[in-house]
Amino acid sequence: MMAGRMTRALIEQVKPMSREFSLECPVPIDRYPRVLLAHGGGGRLMHQLLEEMILPAFAAPGAEEGHDGAVLELAGGRVAFTTDSFVVRPLFFPGGDIGRLAINGTVNDLAVCGARPLFLSAGLILEEGLAMETLWRVVRSMAAAAREAGVDLVTGDTKVVERGKGDGVFVNTAGLGLVPDGVRIGPARVRPGDAVLLSGDLGRHAVAILSVREGLEFESEITSDTAPLHGLVQAMLETGADVHCLRDLTRGGLASALNEIARSAGAGIELEEAAIPVGDEVRGACELLGLDPLHAANEGRLAAFVPWEAREKVLAAMRAHPMGRGAALVGRVVEEGPREVRVRSPIGGVRVLDVLSGEQLPRIC
């Protein structure tokens, strides 16, 4: 497990992580079919919920039961620290759910800092009346996604708000990871001439969510791309290439991410539209739904900025990794001109790819 290798030792009361957990909801559903306000009240019902459902799924080395935080032994060095809240609607969608999104989203924010993700926290805000079975599905999904990503959920918190003051469940995750020596990744390192690489096809997450909301069916189901990307990043770094910047493409999609980077880096970015991978089905669905795949949210895709001469080597490493099979060289950082993103169409026209004012879809993550 990656986490094990990066930590020197775990201290305090060490408790083996429950790697296996029941498929059946451990809270007696006949007695508590729905979340009550009292489940967030600090009393017996809250302790029961934590002890019977949440801690057995999450508890990991370092998470001393009944303590106010986890105490973790970390080797000194650069620690990446990030947080994200998840309010996606619906809670469950093709290819994922809010729990999986909350784990992968924070793992990916750490990964694009160049960090190896180690430890996550989980904060749940539940709405009174939420079906206990639904909560259990979310918790189970978080535990499974954490296990798959090799991170430990070590500390958490649960609150309950009155019916009509929340929306089922909101999840916050914060994450810690260690940045290996020599890795320096960030928008300030982007340079004119850098190659812009994409790790795979765009738009799957947005289309998966919208297809459920709109009740649309496509010939074959389009599933969210939600996935942890730290293994892909590690494979890219192992090429020895000096990776300048990484960014996962979530809210606002490729357009938003590249515009932010162009501005931070003080450079322009030129993309070749024909090189940007978008699946035929997603393209068709986007046309139907009035979405632009370049603005559509993804949950398992990243853009990378690497020196031009390293592009083939990094691309080969990406394509050899399960999370980067569809990787492509899509553009280049340029010196001249304003700090904007320009897209060259297959017939040679150039348009500016701006960020939208709001967004195509609220509550996409």
Next chain:
Amino acid sequence: MMAGRMTRALIEQVKPMSREFSLECPVPIDRYPRVLLAHGGGGRLMHQLLEEMILPAFAAPGAEEGHDGAVLELAGGRVAFTTDSFVVRPLFFPGGDIGRLAINGTVNDLAVCGARPLFLSAGLILEEGLAMETLWRVVRSMAAAAREAGVDLVTGDTKVVERGKGDGVFVNTAGLGLVPDGVRIGPARVRPGDAVLLSGDLGRHAVAILSVREGLEFESEITSDTAPLHGLVQAMLETGADVHCLRDLTRGGLASALNEIARSAGAGIELEEAAIPVGDEVRGACELLGLDPLHAANEGRLAAFVPWEAREKVLAAMRAHPMGRGAALVGRVVEEGPREVRVRSPIGGVRVLDVLSGEQLPRIC
């Protein structure tokens, strides 16, 4: 600043923290008097909100603008990691507000792990229609509380949910701190014979909240006790006493905290009711409101378990600190009997102090 002393150096793009910030809301309120769904959408309005309001109040060394997380240089050792969500209603109350609570609550969770709090994250879940001025008051309050506690808000996230799917603003904070060498604090270290110390009078936070909700007025205003406790903890540790366990008394109050510890430690706890400090006004308000001060929530009080022979030394250090002026010896850990908390009344009767099933007050923090 404590954070500076505990970190070796801060890397990446270093940006001085905005210690001074305007009292005026920096988002043009005439154009955007209320939060829109688009403010959470990843587009231009979200960037404007972040750049004009949130980042200037929070930005700190290590928080590279436009990056997905903060990269922080930490000396190796034991890192405490914790998270808490805040859903308190109303958002503003005598003595505090949700922003101050969110900073102090996480600072205190770190403090009672024995850690020196260093870095915090902030995750905001906003309801569409929230007055921009209200958001600004919360953000400003978080920045001020972080400054007072000597911690840096280094990374954050903002989401917006539709009107009626949230309740103004929910705040999640996660925190990182370093546990000094030699400090080992946790319920597993509690021993029969340990003295139980309280840092001050109970019940202020619960009464402050309830007085607003119920529209009650008392002779003099009872304000929340919300405060950061890490300075107090440091003063206690500096006595050289082997502090066994610390716990801040939030949801469920003293009763919940001590019952958890009795169970984790496998010991009984005996309290002297007459020794437990409760202000006269709070006691009167509790009688009026049907609250038990021993179950009432606090946001700036802790219980400490120290070896019996160290009690005077630690108590003196607590009373010499502004956050521990009202500290008192209130009880003792006993071997015999079940793992429960017993309270001896002034006339000699003994009752079991149990946890409540739910809670006296929903959304107290």
